[in-house]
Each structure stands twice: as structure tokens, then as C-alpha cells.
Amino acid sequence: MLTNDSSRNIDDDADFVIVGSGPAGSACARWLSAAGKSVILIEEGAPPRPVTGSALEAMTKMYRDAGAFASLGADAMPLIQGRCLGGGSAINCGIHIRFPEWVWQEWVATDRKWERLLPWNDLMEAADMIDRELHVQETPPHLYGENGGTMLQAFGGKAHPIRRNAPGCKGSGRCMQYCPNDAKQSTDRNYIPMSIASGARVYASCEVKKVLIKNNRALGVKGKFASGAKMTARARRAVIMAAGAVQTPWLLLKSGIRLKGNGFMCHPGASMMGLFEKKIAGMPEATQSAESLHWCRENIKFESLGMPRELRAARVPGCGRLLQSRLEKLDHVAFWGVACRAEARGKVMRGPFGPLVWYSPTSKDRSLLLRGLAMLAEAMLNAGALEVWPSVYGTPEVLTSVKDARAIADIKPQPGLFPMAATHLFCGVTVREKFQAEGVDGLVIADSSFFPSNIGVNPMSSIMAAAALVAKAWV
Amino acid sequence: MLLRFKKFDGLKIRKKRIFVPQMKKVFEALLPGWKGADLPNKFPAHVRFALRASVLLAHVYSIRHYGLPFGMISYDKRVRIIEKLYHHPSATIRSIVQFWKLTALMTQC
Numbered sequence: 001m002l003t004n005d006s007s008r009n010i011d012d013d014a015d016f017v018i019v020g021s022g023p024a025g026s027a028c029a030r031w032l033s034a035a036g037k038s039v040i041l042i043e044e045g046a047p048p049r050p051v052t053g054s055a056l057e058a059m060t061k062m063y064r065d066a067g068a069f070a071s072l073g074a075d076a077m078p079l080i081q082g083r084c085l086g087g088g089s090a091i092n093c094g095i096h097i098r099f100p101e102w103v104w105q106e107w108v109a110t111d112r113k114w115e116r117l118l119p120w121n122d123l124m125e126a127a128d129m130i131d132r133e134l135h136v137q138e139t140p141p142h143l144y145g146e147n148g149g150t151m152l153q154a155f156g157g158k159a160h161p162i163r164r165n166a167p168g169c170k171g172s173g174r175c176m177q178y179c180p181n182d183a184k185q186s187t188d189r190n191y192i193p194m195s196i197a198s199g200a201r202v203y204a205s206c207e208v209k210k211v212l213i214k215n216n217r218a219l220g221v222k223g224k225f226a227s228g229a230k231m232t233a234r235a236r237r238a239v240i241m242a243a244g245a246v247q248t249p250w251l252l253l254k255s256g257i258r259l260k261g262n263g264f265m266c267h268p269g270a271s272m273m274g275l276f277e278k279k280i281a282g283m284p285e286a287t288q289s290a291e292s293l294h295w296c297r298e299n300i301k302f303e304s305l306g307m308p309r310e311l312r313a314a315r316v317p318g319c320g321r322l323l324q325s326r327l328e329k330l331d332h333v334a335f336w337g338v339a340c341r342a343e344a345r346g347k348v349m350r351g352p353f354g355p356l357v358w359y360s361p362t363s364k365d366r367s368l369l370l371r372g373l374a375m376l377a378e379a380m381l382n383a384g385a386l387e388v389w390p391s392v393y394g395t396p397e398v399l400t401s402v403k404d405a406r407a408i409a410d411i412k413p414q415p416g417l418f419p420m421a422a423t424h425l426f427c428g429v430t431v432r433e434k435f436q437a438e439g440v441d442g443l444v445i446a447d448s449s450f451f452p453s454n455i456g457v458n459p460m461s462s463i464m465a466a467a468a469l470v471a472k473a474w475v
Numbered sequence: 476m477l478l479r480f481k482k483f484d485g486l487k488i489r490k491k492r493i494f495v496p497q498m499k500k501v502f503e504a505l506l507p508g509w510k511g512a513d514l515p516n517k518f519p520a521h522v523r524f525a526l527r528a529s530v531l532l533a534h535v536y537s538i539r540h541y542g543l544p545f546g547m548i549s550y551d552k553r554v555r556i557i558e559k560l561y562h563h564p565s566a567t568i569r570s571i572v573q574f575w576k577l578t579a580l581m582t583q584c
Contacts, residue, residue, distance in 0.1 A: 055581065060518075065522065066519075066522075075566075076570055094476060297481075310580045310581050310583065311556055311580075311581070313572075313582045314577040314581070319505050319506075319558060319561040320504065320558055321507060323505070323506060324506065324508065353519060353521045393566075393569065414566070415566050416566020419570075419573050
């Protein structure tokens with residue numbers, strides 16, 4: 001049963017109350033309800049609808065704070081989060097990359113508990129099942145588009161087509177505005193309906209305000225619907241927090257829980273644009289079709305980017321007439337990005353208007369991104385770009401030689417050199433047996449909030465596989 | 476309420492946000508030909524406030540360089556001010572201009 005915004009107060013109870021319907025929450029709901037447990041799934045946002053208008057319309061309807069949520073620190077950057085049924089899976093590009101084994105080994109080397117909580121074979125088994133259920137497959141060649149195709153060509157054997165959960169993709173390039181063709185398998189299209197079919201009760205447009213705790217035991221949650229009606233959900237066995245790496249720790253802090261290991265992490269990303277003679281923009285094209293994991297062990301990952309036009313335009317360096325003249329050539333511009341597995345640790349705090357995230361990449365992180373930007377610029381020039389537009393402060397407006405491109409890597413890594421954004425968020429909150437938060441029984445953390453480090457690749461597959469093991473621990 | 480005042484407009488009394496026209500002038504200088512609407516209401520109130528208040532930065536520079544507020548100088552001078560801010564040595568000021576740019580492009584009609 002799906003209830004979207006109730007006009008009357010609701011008081012409900014179940015074995016498990018899950019907060020957040022993103023990849024983690026819906027995966028937990030899917031396996032718990034399939035095992036015959038009663039489940040309440042609560043989501044702050046509304047069920048998503050395809051948006052035909054601008055990116056802004058999509059962002060105001062499906063993104064947290066209309067996409068304007070940003071970290072505080074030396075390099076303030078937008079932290080993109082979903083706020084709709086399906087959470088991040090409804091607005092991301094559907095990329096599934098397996099949890100890297102070397103990251104898992106790092107976790108186990110730091111703390112042996114991960115061997116017990118997330119056994120490697122179980123994690124891979126869960127990932128296999130998720131891949132099958134979400135029809136994950138490599139982007140077919142007819143959807144590479146010129147942007148992704150040029151990247152594959154530029155990186156040679158070091159890049160490959162992205163594996164995505166969009167089996168019937170028509171290449172509309174609108175993943176971030178919620179797939180209009182029902183192709184992308186966001187969790188509102190599979191795991192949530194599957195959970196409902198197994199008896200789960202889903203409440204959308206209901207913001208959880210507080211986790212109810214008595215005698216160090218989580219009893220349920222209190223929330224409020226968009227209409228103003230109140231919601232009380234009581235959990236007989238556990239409250240499962242899966243609201244994302246910012247909202248989960250914030251809700252716990254708000255509920256008076258002293259978090260251990262609150263260390264916010266992410267993959268800061270930057271982008272590079274190259275002007276080509278050939279037309280780059282064109283349909284059909286998957287939003288993101290090519291990536292390179294070749295330098296993953298060196299903590300750098302490259303992707304072709306296919307943002308909505310206005311967001312892509314915002315990344316074009318320059319202002320005034322220069323910006324205008326560059327925007328006229330936007331159809332001939334390739335747009336690639338680099339993300340780094342940053343070593344920086346931040347903090348989620350309570351602020352006057354909601355959560356605050358304090359986060360500043362270290363000099364090493366900035367150096368990594370500068371190196372990545374230099375590599376992208378060089379690859380673009382080698383692939384035939386007429387010129388490259390680095391949005392890096394202190395570099396020439398236009399680069400035309402490989403020597404200039406390589407010089408980007410040698411720039412002193414000061415704060416604020418180039419615009420950054422982050423979409424993959426983690427929070428390192430300490431968990432104990434059955435993924436329970438320290439000091440509170442029956443309060444389970446099931447999303448990337450408990451990941452002790454960032455993982456260097458797109459985390460949706462890893463989050464869902466880990467959430468499946470969280471559910472398994474409670475069945 | 477701090478940012479609003481009532482303006483007598485013919486027979487109608489309408490609320491007018493003080494910083495919005497100035498913000499539009501910033502956006503027009505940043506992106507020639509910008510024709511946009513007001514900020515979307517779905518932007519959180521503190522973000523809208525911060526954006527509108529950040530226009531003061533343009534005023535400060537305008538007064539320092541031309542002795543007049545941003546809205547009272549010619550279009551070319553406004554463009555020059557924005558370009559100066561875009562290439563400013565301070566990362567914070569560059570970030571603010573970047574945020575203006577993103578908002579201008581997203582609110583472009």
C-alpha cells in the first residue's frame with residue numbers, strides 16, 4: 001500500500017520501520033518484506049514523475065533543496081541528493097559498479113568486524129542478484145553518443161562502456177530528470193512495488209522528524225506529512241535508517257544520539273570541456289555512457305558527463321560575452337568529468353535550517369583532481385579537440401597544446417581553484433553487530449552512512465548489496 | 476519581512492522584494508540576453524536570502540570603482556564589474572559568482 005501525503009494523522013506499527021526509500025531503504029524493504037516481515041517505509045519526498053520542462057523543474061520536485069544543498073568549507077560544493085520516492089536512484093544515471101575488492105580488504109585490515117558484517121562472498125552474491133533483478137547491462141554502442149564515443153576512443157583500452165540499470169534505454173539523456181521512458185530501473189519502479197506486493201506499507205511525502213528512543217532502545221519514529229498531518233510509526237524489532245549520508249546522521253543527532261565516527265566523506269568531482277569540430281550533442285545518447293576505472297587504485301575515476309543543457313552550460317568557463325559566445329558552440333563541446341577518492345573527512349552537524357556539512361578537500365585531493373583535469377585536457381586534445389576550456393583559476397582561458405594541458409597538474413593546489421560537486425556521499429558512523437548504532441539497541445544504519453571509507457567508484461550497487469546484507473542480518 | 480517593502484503602484488499596493496531587481500541586473504551582466512524569472516520558491520529560504528544578499532558584493536565593487544550602486548551604472552560597466560569578480564583572487568568571491576552563474580542559467584526562461 002502506498003500512501004502519498006495523508007490528510008489525517010496516522011499511527012502505525014510494524015516489525016521494521018525504514019526511513020528513506022533510496023537504494024538502501026528500498027533494498028532493505030524488498031528483502032525484509034519478501035521474508036514475511038511487516039515493513040513500514042517512510043519517504044520525505046513524493047513519488048517522482050518524468051519532467052518535460054527544465055532541469056530546474058526536475059530539481060525543485062525531486063532534489064533536496066532543489067539541488068542547492070552545499071557543503072561549507074574552503075571549497076564549498078553542491079552535494080546532490082534525491083528527495084523523492086526512490087531517492088538517489090530516481091535521479092542518478094543508473095550506474096552499477098561492483099564494490100572494489102581492494103577497498104573491502106582495506107576495511108577488513110582496519111577492522112576485522114567487516115569480515116563478519118559484510119562477508120565478501122555474500123556481498124558479491126547480493127550484487128549478482130541485484131544486477132539480475134535490475135537488468136544491469138553494458139551501455140550498447142548505439143547509445144554511446146559522440147560525447148561517450150569520443151571518450152572511449154580517446155582513452156583507448158583504458159575506458160569502457162558504463163554498466164547501467166536501464167535495459168530499455170532510448171537515449172533521451174534525461175536520467176537526472178527521472179527517466180521519461182520507464183527504462184531506468186530506479187527503486188520506485190521495482191523494489192518498492194515488490195515490497196508493496198509483499199505487504200509493505202509505504203508513506204511518501206512524510207518527513208521523519210525524530211527517532212523515538214527509550215531506555216537506549218529505538219521504538220519508532222515521529223514524522224509529519226506535507227499536509228501537516230502527523231505520523232507515528234512504531235517498530236517492534238528495529239528502526240532502519242536509510243536516509244542518506246547527510247540526513248541519517250543529522251536525524252540521529254537531532255534525536256539526541258551521540259554519534260561515533262561521524263566523518264563525512266565523498267568523491268569530489270570536477271569537469272573539463274573541449275570544443276570539437278564535429279557535433280557532439282545529439283540523440284540518442286545515454287546520459288553517461290563511458291568511464292575509465294584504470295586509475296581507480298590511484299584514486300581517480302573518469303566519466304563522460306551528460307547533464308541537462310543548463311547545468312552543462314553552467315560549467316562553461318567565462319562570463320559576459322565570452323560565456324555567450326561559448327554557449328553558442330555548446331553542441332560541439334565534449335564534457336567529461338573526473339572524481340577522486342578524497343582522503344578528507346568532514347562532519348555532519350545540526351544547523352539552524354537543517355543539516356550542515358563541514359567538508360574541505362585536502363591539498364592531496366585537490367592535486368589528484370588537478371592531475372585528473374590535466375589528463376582529461378590532454379585526452380581531449382589528442383582526440384582532436386580544437387581547444388580545451390579549463391575552468392581552473394590561474395590557467396589560460398583556452399588550451400590548445402598538450403604541454404599547456406599537462407601544466408594543469410603542476411598548479412599549486414589551493415582552495416577554490418575550480419568548481420567542484422559531489423554526488424557520492426558517505427559518513428563513517430560506527431556500527432556494531434547487526435549494523436546497530438553504538439549505544440542504541442534496534443537502531444540500524446543501512447545506508448552509506450556506515451561505510452568506514454569512500455569506495456572510489458559509483459556506490460549504488462555497493463549500497464544496495466550492503467543493504468541486502470543488513471536485511472539478511474535481521475531476517 | 477526585512478527584504479520586502481510595499482510599493483504604491485497605481486491603484487495597487489504590491490509587495491516588492493528589494494534585492495530582486497538588482498539580482499536580475501547581475502544575471503543580465505553575467506549572461507547577456509538573460510531573461511529569467513525570480514528564484515524558484517522551492518529554493519530553501521536561506522539560500523534565496525543568501526543569493527539576494529550576495530548582490531551587495533556587486534554594489535560594494537561598483538561603488539568602489541565607479542562611485543555609484545550597481546543598478547545605476549551603465550551595462551558595460553556592470554559587465555566589467557562582474558568580470559572582475561569572476562576573476563577575483565579570492566576563492567569565496569569566485570564561488571559566489573559561480574553560484575550566480577548557475578542560478579542565472581537555471582532560471583533562464
